[in-house]
Amino acid sequence: MTETSNGFAMRTERVSRQYAMGEALVHAVDDVSIAVQPGEFVALLGSSGSGKSTLLNLLAGLDRPTSGAIYAHEQNLAEMSSQELAHHRSHTVGMVFQAFNLLPRMTLEENVELPLRLAEVDRAERPARVREAVERVSLAARLTHRPSELSGGEQQRAALARALVNRPTILLADEPTGNLDSVTGDAIMHLLQEINRTLRMTIVMVTHDKVRAARYAHRIITMRDGKLVTEGAADEIA
Amino acid sequence: MKLRDLTELAARNLREAVLRNSLTTLGIAVGVASLVAMLSLGVGLQELASTRLSRSGLFDAVFVTTQANMRAFGGPPRPQSSTAQPSRKLNDDARRQLAQIKNVVEVYPEVRFPTEVQFEGKPYMTTVAGIPASARGDGAFDEMKGSFFSGPEANEAILQIEFARDLTKQTDSLIGKELVLRYAEKEPLPADDAAGKSSSGHSSVADDASSSGGFSLVPREMKLRIIGVVETEPATGFGGFGRGRLLIPLQIAQNLRIAQPTDMREMLRGNTGKPSYESLTVRVSSPKAVQGVEDAIKGMGFGTFSILDATKNLRLFFTVFDLLLGIFGSLALTVASLGIINTLVMAILERRREIGILKALGAADRDVRRLFFAEAGAMGLLGGVLGVGIGWLIGRALTFGTNVYLQRQELPPIDLSSIPWWMVVGAIAFSFFVSLAAGMYPASRAARLNPVEALRYE
Numbered sequence: 001m002t003e004t005s006n007g008f009a010m011r012t013e014r015v016s017r018q019y020a021m022g023e024a025l026v027h028a029v030d031d032v033s034i035a036v037q038p039g040e041f042v043a044l045l046g047s048s049g050s051g052k053s054t055l056l057n058l059l060a061g062l063d064r065p066t067s068g069a070i071y072a073h074e075q076n077l078a079e080m081s082s083q084e085l086a087h088h089r090s091h092t093v094g095m096v097f098q099a100f101n102l103l104p105r106m107t108l109e110e111n112v113e114l115p116l117r118l119a120e121v122d123r124a125e126r127p128a129r130v131r132e133a134v135e136r137v138s139l140a141a142r143l144t145h146r147p148s149e150l151s152g153g154e155q156q157r158a159a160l161a162r163a164l165v166n167r168p169t170i171l172l173a174d175e176p177t178g179n180l181d182s183v184t185g186d187a188i189m190h191l192l193q194e195i196n197r198t199l200r201m202t203i204v205m206v207t208h209d210k211v212r213a214a215r216y217a218h219r220i221i222t223m224r225d226g227k228l229v230t231e232g233a234a235d236e237i238a
Numbered sequence: 239m240k241l242r243d244l245t246e247l248a249a250r251n252l253r254e255a256v257l258r259n260s261l262t263t264l265g266i267a268v269g270v271a272s273l274v275a276m277l278s279l280g281v282g283l284q285e286l287a288s289t290r291l292s293r294s295g296l297f298d299a300v301f302v303t304t305q306a307n308m309r310a311f312g313g314p315p316r317p318q319s320s321t322a323q324p325s326r327k328l329n330d331d332a333r334r335q336l337a338q339i340k341n342v343v344e345v346y347p348e349v350r351f352p353t354e355v356q357f358e359g360k361p362y363m364t365t366v367a368g369i370p371a372s373a374r375g376d377g378a379f380d381e382m383k384g385s386f387f388s389g390p391e392a393n394e395a396i397l398q399i400e401f402a403r404d405l406t407k408q409t410d411s412l413i414g415k416e417l418v419l420r421y422a423e424k425e426p427l428p429a430d431d432a433a434g435k436s437s438s439g440h441s442s443v444a445d446d447a448s449s450s451g452g453f454s455l456v457p458r459e460m461k462l463r464i465i466g467v468v469e470t471e472p473a474t475g476f477g478g479f480g481r482g483r484l485l486i487p488l489q490i491a492q493n494l495r496i497a498q499p500t501d502m503r504e505m506l507r508g509n510t511g512k513p514s515y516e517s518l519t520v521r522v523s524s525p526k527a528v529q530g531v532e533d534a535i536k537g538m539g540f541g542t543f544s545i546l547d548a549t550k551n552l553r554l555f556f557t558v559f560d561l562l563l564g565i566f567g568s569l570a571l572t573v574a575s576l577g578i579i580n581t582l583v584m585a586i587l588e589r590r591r592e593i594g595i596l597k598a599l600g601a602a603d604r605d606v607r608r609l610f611f612a613e614a615g616a617m618g619l620l621g622g623v624l625g626v627g628i629g630w631l632i633g634r635a636l637t638f639g640t641n642v643y644l645q646r647q648e649l650p651p652i653d654l655s656s657i658p659w660w661m662v663v664g665a666i667a668f669s670f671f672v673s674l675a676a677g678m679y680p681a682s683r684a685a686r687l688n689p690v691e692a693l694r695y696e
Binding site: 057060062063086090091095103105114115117118119120123162166 | 240
């Protein structure tokens with residue numbers, strides 16, 4: 001496995017992802033190189049179809065690049081086996097989605113416990129880990145509720161607890177406020193900011209909301225048609 | 239993912255689509271039940287046949303004749319080298335020798351003769367057969383009316399049902415009544431008489447008679463008390479099927495010194511000396527020991543015959559029979575396994591997004607594959623257990639129905655189906671592995687799902 005010694009939490013090196021759509025070739029991510037420092041809060045900004053979610057999926061190890069390299073803590077995801085990628089998703093990164101993606105038939109507690117099961121964490125240790133995660137998102141009182149019994153904001157906080165429960169070093173968020181009203185969305189953004197500050201957790205967030213990106217992120221990377229357009233400090237870009 | 243977590247998740251998934259999964263499990267259960275019912279019928283019939291036949295007294299018996307008689311029965315010709323030797327006699331010395339062979343329980347001659355019987359003043363022609371005491375354990379006497387002989391020398395008779403019906407329609411009323419056996423006894427001639435001289439007046443014993451080579455036939459009578467009526471005629475000797483209609487204790491039959499057709503032949507051959515037997519039956523401790531005893535007897539220079547070869551053919555028949563039943567039973571299980579494939583493929587479509595979420599949270603392809611395998615295995619295991627139960631019930635129902643019919647025909651009840659422990663374990667294991675095999679395709683398809691596409695699926 002190729003290693004870098006730059007000390008980045010994540011880094012891509014001329015990464016591309018192409019899809020075949022019939023006879024046409026779609027360049028979803030085209031020759032993108034970015035680097036994220038440990039503890040940094042980065043917003044990937046762009047309109048629909050700009051390739052920001054594809055790039056996030058590549059960083060998460062959910063998808064493989066057509067070319068280029070993706071480094072997470074100096075290990076190249078492009079060269080990992082599917083087993084190693086599963087380990088990366090389980091231990092290195094935590095993910096939150098626009099649609100929350102909680103399992104509807106499981107309670108909040110069971111949903112949050114699920115990554116611990118997959119990571120083969122000792123059963124005795126799990127209740128404390130679940131409690132710690134739900135307390136962080138202020139949902140300790142709703143442990144036995146199913147997702148349908150929670151509001152949108154609560155569901156996203158539950159998803160956040162689930163993403164944090166395995167104590168990853170990087171949090172990847174795909175439009176985390178996309179399905180929420182502005183007040184709830186702001187609350188989620190505050191929570192992400194707090195997690196970033198208190199846990200020193202690296203956050204890469206995909207959004208098309210320029211204002212929020214500028215308000216909460218340290219740095220904004222703008223994409224268009226799969227290419228990196230601008231990159232800079234949030235206040236500069238805004 | 240650890241086994242316990244895997245099991246818990248699989249159980250949860252099975253519970254969530256309870257109707258569909260229950261129907262699939264029931265499908266497997268019906269498949270296993272048909273397999274178990276078919277096989278249990280095969281095994282039951284096999285057990286029925288072997289129990290009845292082994293208890294007929296034929297399978298633990300070796301029939302011994304002289305080599306000369308063996309040829310008369312169509313036996314193979316003796317090799318040239320041994321033709322020079324005279325055929326060995328089947329006399330009391332030989333009988334004692336046979337009795338000393340390992341695993342031999344009893345050696346007895348076949349005593350069977352046609353004679354006249356008088357019952358309530360009317361004469362009846364019938365065949366009398368001597369029955370050894372060891373025949374008491376034969377299956378033939380299980381269902382008899384009345385009782386077995388009270389002793390080896392009791393003046394008692396057991397009637398075969400056909401003969402009993404000749405005597406009276408009310409066969410049960412015969413028990414306790416008397417009949418008279420009329421027969422011709424061989425009475426030895428004194429040596430002087432045989433030589434055409436005047437008798438010296440001393441009475442001769444049986445063995446002495448043969449030394450003279452002559453005998454006279456004296457009509458005798460013997461009263462016998464009827465103590466039982468038997469449905470099936472027990473096998474009493476070489477080729478002795480369905481011939482003895484009046485059964486008396488063997489010792490009594492021997493003491494009668496009945497004139498046999500072979501007596502004349504022996505006399506003409508000039509076989510003077512100790513009396514010899516036409517044939518002897520050697521009863522062996524178990525059917526397994528028959529081959530060894532038969533070899534030992536052949537080594538002594540006698541001809542032998544046993545039903546061992548017939549049992550081998552019987553086993554072959556039932557093996558093929560079981561195989562055919564098994565194939566028909568398996569067809570139902572094949573249909574059931576298609577049900578598993580269908581259920582799991584449907585589950586993949588339904589749970590596509592869930593699989594995507596699991597993968598996003600760190601589930602490896604292997605975890606997803608094992609989860610689907612566990613679900614298929616659980617359905618197979620449950621279906622197997624349920625199927626064995628249903629199969630057992632079907633077997634019981636068939637036995638019950640058959641016995642109701644048999645009862646109407648005034649026949650004894652039978653156990654038509656049999657489920658030995660190996661069939662229980664085998665059927666459940668078979669169901670489990672067939673289900674796993676059926677789950678293989680859906681499981682690998684689920685494992686190969688692209689998580690990004692799966693997460694996009696609504």
